[in-house]
Amino acid sequence: MARKRVGNKRERIIAAAAKLFGEKDYHDTTTAKIAESAGVAAGTIYIYFRSKEELLVAVFEEFLGRHMDRLREGVEREKTPRDKLMRLLTLGLELMEDNPDSARIFLSQLRQSTKMITVVVKRSSRAYKDIIEEILTECARAGVCRDVNVPAASSMLFGAFQNTVLDWVAHECSYSLTDLSGDLSEFVLHGICCESTEEKGAVQ
Amino acid sequence: MARKRVGNKRERIIAAAAKLFGEKDYHDTTTAKIAESAGVAAGTIYIYFRSKEELLVAVFEEFLGRHMDRLREGVEREKTPRDKLMRLLTLGLELMEDNPDSARIFLSQLRQSTKMITVVVKRSSRAYKDIIEEILTECARAGVCRDVNVPAASSMLFGAFQNTVLDWVAHECSYSLTDLSGDLSEFVLHGICCESTEEKGAVQ
Amino acid sequence: MARKRVGNKRERIIAAAAKLFGEKDYHDTTTAKIAESAGVAAGTIYIYFRSKEELLVAVFEEFLGRHMDRLREGVEREKTPRDKLMRLLTLGLELMEDNPDSARIFLSQLRQSTKMITVVVKRSSRAYKDIIEEILTECARAGVCRDVNVPAASSMLFGAFQNTVLDWVAHECSYSLTDLSGDLSEFVLHGICCESTEEKGAVQ
Amino acid sequence: MARKRVGNKRERIIAAAAKLFGEKDYHDTTTAKIAESAGVAAGTIYIYFRSKEELLVAVFEEFLGRHMDRLREGVEREKTPRDKLMRLLTLGLELMEDNPDSARIFLSQLRQSTKMITVVVKRSSRAYKDIIEEILTECARAGVCRDVNVPAASSMLFGAFQNTVLDWVAHECSYSLTDLSGDLSEFVLHGICCESTEEKGAVQ
DNA sequence: AATGAATGAGTCTTCATTCAT
DNA sequence: AATGAATGAAGACTCATTCAT
Known part of the structure; x- marks a missing residue:
């Protein structure tokens, strides 16, 4: 005990x-x-x-460690790269909605500097980006994706995601974040994959 | 003198x-x-x-005041909403590339708190978002745009833009930011507008 | 320990x-x-x-708390109002003589402003004045006192006392303060009470 | 001009x-x-x-220079030492009532330290005390005064006077200071001179 | 003589970090 | 391991004073 x-x-x-x-x-x-x-x-x-700084880092890692698995897991349960991408975004929003405090740190502090923090944060958020890039690469290979610059696209996707959450936080979490799941997915899917309503119609 | x-x-x-x-x-x-x-x-x-805080605010306003006009001007010179959107992104990247210091603040400090700062920053970045939302609304009206949730889309677009610049800064401005202009435009245009020559051709 | x-x-x-x-x-x-x-x-x-100001206040209160009881106690041991008055003055001078540092503050700082200080000081020195006024009232009731304006007389008495100490401090405590006990008592007693053995005898 | x-x-x-x-x-x-x-x-x-300190000194001297003459003049117009004493007190209160700002400085700042100031202030207020001691000495010589310790009595008198004004200032000059003229005179006259209503009756 | 922008020494206060218990 | 009193370095801000114009 x-x-x-x-x-x-x-x-x-x-x-x-x-x-x-x-x-x-x-x-x-x-x-x-x-x-x-x-x-x-x-x-x-x-x-x-060891220090206040290290505590901040620990907070990040705790956050990532706790969620990254759920994220990766959820993603891998999907079959198509397209579904994986959607699941990633949807799950991401859910995660944030459930942990507003962590979300706040993840978003705001992410952009503070002080050498050490920056370094560790880069390493930490790297994990997120890795998942994204993985999926994008998969998409590219599967041909469901336009011939995009993967790191750049990943960065944009991540930015779109972050800002969506940031706005929610800035509005004091007064609306449902997961309700935007559709908007975000659509934005990203169109921005990256060669899919659009017309095409869907074409598929039929 | x-x-x-x-x-x-x-x-x-x-x-x-x-x-x-x-x-x-x-x-x-x-x-x-x-x-x-x-x-x-x-x-x-x-x-x-009056204070260190007020100096930070002044730095922001100086930055915005200096660039917002160029941005708005450049955008208004374009005819179609689509071209306006492209010009906005391209000019934005150019601006950042030319002022890495300002860019750094614009990006990092944007997410610091302390009441007063937050307030002023919101007001300031509002200017940016206003331009974006304006263009998106125009796109929607012109029908070149899918039926998007304008504020949400605008936020995503802004996030994609910001993160693109942020990555560049994080890599110590070691590559050309404007080279990504094409990637960003494409991402955003597909994400928001219902167009892309290839797809159009493909549909037919 | x-x-x-x-x-x-x-x-x-x-x-x-x-x-x-x-x-x-x-x-x-x-x-x-x-x-x-x-x-x-x-x-x-x-x-x-909490602040330097609060420390000053604490110094005052420490001083008052430490001495006020002794003062009140000594006064109450006396029977007649006249003796109480004398004891008050004598004890007061003794107290000051034993604590020149405190005396200095009591006298000099007493007249500084800055809101908060003023307020607390008023409250503190109120304690002193209360004792004085009490005794004077008693004197009046007992008829040993001319029909004086009590608050005014109390204020004058206090001033006479203070200035006696102040002079001593200004002369760097180079003489015995308690030696003036007699002079002060006489001044005050004549100023306020209608008595003095000599005069009484003379009148007859 | x-x-x-x-x-x-x-x-x-x-x-x-x-x-x-x-x-x-x-x-x-x-x-x-x-x-x-x-x-x-x-x-x-x-x-x-030359400095802020010197300005403060100048303010004092201006105050004293402006009023001391009036005071001395008024006093000298009186015949008996007793009347002189009364006139001194009455005029003093009038002066203060007419110049609350100066009064405030005279009273509060009088007890601030910083070497130079103290020195000059002593010299300045010396002038006041000189007048008082002069009159008291005269009283003593004329026999209208008990056998007092002149400097001590002068100091007490000055203190009684000061505190009377100080109270008035502390109450924001909300009542008439000169109304206390009688109380003050009586206090001082009894405290110092061998006079009292009873005695007056006895004289007749 | 007059100005007022500029100076920079000086102060209170905060807070991450340590260490004796 | 845990405590929390003590530390002292660091930093924002003020203001008497100077000096070029």
């Missing part, structure tokens, strides 16, 4: 940090407030994390 | 701030360093700006 | 502040110097006091 | 300083605000005064 308590503490700190970093921002959140919110002493944070 | 000196100082401070905010980030940039880099005394900043 | 250490620090800061505020004045005393003089780090002050 | 303008400026600066020092306090009043209120440029102050 003592062991459990320990794990408990690390988790509680990460959870508190995620909440607070999301509410304010990295610089406006003090380690003191995180400790208080996590119900631990100020010094305790430094037993689990 | 005295007049010039004065204007000069304000400008130099803004320029120095733009450079430094872009290199590091708002919190890692001290007013002392800005002053030094601008070649003025520490206190001088506070003759022209 | 840990408990003692803590209390010790707060006390040491207050003592150091009392000393320095007395020597220079509020604005010429830096928090850095107070910390140094108290043998603590600069930041430690802010663990115990 | 140019000459007059100059004199005008010095005066305007002193007047503005008197007003502002009275409203806030020395440290809360910036030279910038004084300049603005006086309708001159910031640098102009330093043509007439």
Whole structure:
């Protein structure tokens, strides 16, 4: 149980940090407030994390680790590259809708600098992009995709996705994010794949 | 000449701030360093700006004010909505490529919080979005556009654009940004408009 | 002992502040110097006091809290209003003589402004005046006192007292303050009460 | 006229300083605000005064110089020492009532430190005390006065006077100060001179 | 004499981090 | 492992004073 308590503490700190970093921002959140919110002493944070910066990184990794699997899993259950792409976007929006705090960090802090953070964040968000690029490459190979510049397209897709979520957060999550699933999918599918209503009609 | 000196100082401070905010980030940039880099005394900043925060806002507005007109102008010179959209994206990339410092701020700081900043930034970036939404609405009316959710599409488009620039910045501006003009235009045009010569031909 | 250490620090800061505020004045005393003089780090002050201003207030309250009881107690031990008045003045001078630093603050800072301070100081010195007015009222009721305007007389009495101490402080405490006890008592007693053995005898 | 303008400026600066020092306090009043209120440029102050401190001194001296003569004159017009004392107090209160701003400085700033100021202030208020001591000595010689310690009594008298005015200022000058003339005179006369209503009756 | 933009030393305060218990 | 009092470096901002015009 003592062991459990320990794990408990690390988790509680990460959870508190995620909440607070999301509410304010990295610089406006003090380690003191995180400790208080996590119900631990100020010094305790430094037993689990070397620095405040490392805590932020841990928050990211926790977020990614927790969701990336679900994402990859969901994607792989689909058969066609096209469906995979759709599933990726839909699941992504669902994930964000369920974790507004994490979403906030993912989006806002993603663009803060300070060397170390930047580096780690790049590495972390790399995971996301990897999935995207994988699918796009698959699409390209399958011929369902126009001959796009994969990294560029992946970046655009990611940007479109991010901004959709960002707007939702900026509007204080006052509407359903998953309702935009269709709009986003359509935008992306048309932007990347050679599909359109006309073609669908043609298929019939 | 005295007049010039004065204007000069304000400008130099803004320029120095733009450079430094872009290199590091708002919190890692001290007013002392800005002053030094601008070649003025520490206190001088506070003759022209009420606070560090207000200086950041000024940097934004300077950036927008300087470019928004060129953007709007270039767009309006085009005839068809489709060409307008293309021109918007192309010009946007050109602008960013020519002002990497401003670009950095525009992209990174855009997502920082602190009430006041957020408010002003929203107002500022509103200008950008207004242009986009205008064009999209025009496209919709002209029928060259699928029946999209204009604000949502606009947000996605903006995100795709931003991320394209962000990647470029993250790669230390080591390649030509405008070279991606074609990729971006195509992505957006397909994503939003119901056109593409190849497909049209294919349908027939 | 840990408990003692803590209390010790707060006390040491207050003592150091009392000393320095007395020597220079509020604005010429830096928090850095107070910390140094108290043998603590600069930041430690802010663990115990929210601001420099609040520290000043604490110094006052410490002073009043420490002495007011002794004063009130001594006064109440006396039987006649006249003796109470004398005891008040005598004890007051003794108190000041024993705590020159506190005396300095009590006298000099008492007349500084800045809203918050003013308010608290008014409240604090109110305690002093309350005792005085109480006694005067008692005197009036007992008929040993001319028909004076109590608040006005109290104010004059307080002023006479204060200035006596102030002069002593201005002369660098180079003479015995309590030696003036007689002069002050006589001044006040004649000024307020209708008595003096000599005169009474003379009248007859 | 140019000459007059100059004199005008010095005066305007002193007047503005008197007003502002009275409203806030020395440290809360910036030279910038004084300049603005006086309708001159910031640098102009330093043509007439070597420093802010020297300006404060000038304000005092202006105040004293302007009133001391009236005071001394009024006092000398009286015949008996007792009347002189009364006139001194009455005139003093009138002066204060007519110049609340100056009064405020006279009272509050009088007790601020910073070496130089203290020194000059001592010298300045010396003038006041000189008049008082003069009269008291005269009283003593004439036998209308108990055998008091003249400097001590003078100090008490001054304190009683000051505090009476201070209370008035603290109550925002909301009542008539000169109305207290009687109370103050009586307090002082009884406190120092061997006079009282009973005695007056006895004399007859 | 007058201006007012510019200066830069000086201050309060915050907060990540440490360490004795 | 946990605590939380203590640290002290760092930073935004103010303002008396100067000086080129």
